[in-house]
Amino acid sequence: MSKLTSPKSLLAGALSLIFCATAPLSLANNDLPDLGTAAVNTFSLEKETVYGDAYMRVIRSSAPILNDPVLTQYLTELGNKLVAHATGVKTPFYFFLLRNDEINAFAFFGGHVGVHTGLFLNADNESQIASVIGHEITHVTQRHLARSLEAQEKSSTATMVGMLGAILLTIAVPQAGMAALATTQALATQAKINYTRLHEKEADRIGMKILVDAGFDPNGAADFFAKLATRYRFTTKPPQMLLTHPLPESRITEARNRAMQYPLKFVPDNIDFQLAKARIQVRFSSYSEEAALALFDTQLKKHNYTFKNAALYGKALALFRAERFDEAESIIDNLLKEDRNNLFYIDTKTDLLVQKKANKDAIALLETQIKLKPTSQVININLANVYIESDQPTKAIPLLEDMIFLDKQNQLPLFLLRDAYIKTENKAMEHFVNAESMALVADYKGAIDQLNFAYKLSAENPLQLARIEARIRQFKQSNRALEQLN
DSSP states (O other): OOOOSOHHHHHHHHHHHHHHSOOOOOOOTTOOOOOTTTTTTTOOHHHHHHHHHHHHHHHHHHSOBOOOHHHHHHHHHHHHHHHTTOSSOOSOOEEEEEOOOSOOEEEEGGGEEEEEHHHHHHOSSHHHHHHHHHHHHHHHHTTHHHHHHHHHHHHOHHHHHHHHHHHHHHHHOHHHHHHHHHHHHHTOOHHHHHHHHHHHHHHHHHHHHHHHHTTOOTHHHHHHHHHHHHHTTTOSSOOHHHHHSOOOHHHHHHHHHHHHTSOOOOOOOOHHHHHHHHHHHHHSSSOOHHHHHHHHHHHHHHTOOSOHHHHHHHHHHHHHHTTOHHHHHHHHHHHHHHOTTOHHHHHHHHHHHHHTTOHHHHHHHHHHHHHHOTTOHHHHHHHHHHHHHTTOHHHHHHHHHHHHHHOTTOSHHHHHHHHHHHHTTOHHHHHHHHHHHHHHTTOHHHHHHHHHHHHHTOTTOHHHHHHHHHHHHHHHHHHHHHHHOO
């Protein structure tokens, strides 16, 4: 599948369209509706899942998704903590990060919630970022997109079909798909934009209940809204989040008033959020090497931090980036003495050991940790990678296959599994894994070509031939299903 020439344009257009085409809603302030049967005339939950899967494959092929196991595990655990306190959850949730300094988050069919790294860069604490994620979770549980499409079906069927068709068209013909999205978006009326605000109001209200029930500070939402309003009050180009999530003064006031209805309690910040923010600042933001190091040096010198250890961790990452490995390792070793099971520190310690070719030490560290955290993505990915680096790919393969079985949407284990099969010179399985990677970005034709190569190399393995034949049939069916969606 060819790459989109402007993935940012596609995502911005599609997502703003998703939240502009919305339906009217009238609810009492404290009503929490059960929408299990709402919007079924337009979209069943099964169909939502199909469209969500298709759109996620488009995003994987075109957007800068961040395949960082530490950040992914942190975001997933935070998201799942919030989902556990949501009502009306009828689909699994999948949380993912995009490397983009823009302040934004979005949700779409099938429980998919995307978070820009810029959100971490601009949030002061975990409650603030949790408030945004809780808001997006509510868009999913209240089925806002499905309800929007139902409203459009009543008023303009062509617009609804045009939007869905445009999203799917981008899979096969990127330029045409983007043009179709732009045209469809231009047809949205001011009334539909007003309906968006009602959905946003509902997501704010229910999202705050999720936030509080999960143990976070209810003021997180208002504090973050106020911070954005102050920063972008006089700008001519607001961030994407304010384009798809309007922020009038009344919304901040409502958030403050709503937070006051909950009992006042002190909610300490979580160091893991600050560690995640530091990791993004150093490795996945626009900070230069020198600026990243200066940032944490200044924090430590002026004691301007929430957690000193998070500032030290940021400095260690910046030193690693500057190839001052001994200094970085000294800091990480001291941090591990205080918290030897912290995944952020373990991941960086592993990187340092691999860098100096101390693979045996890295394996010893990770094999101890995997006994404590057998399902941790961070530990399994790191251990598999060190096995491959140490010319022990056969030990990496079962770890990676287990990870793929547990999370079929994660690309990183597939990339490493391909490397493991290259090391073992198993060309058939190399092609098989390449096919699975291509399928995740909706390139089913390319995936089938890879499977055909694998088939030719598996003549003496009847079980593998049967497996390949079954996968070819599945990919052909998936490709037809994409073409038939409308």
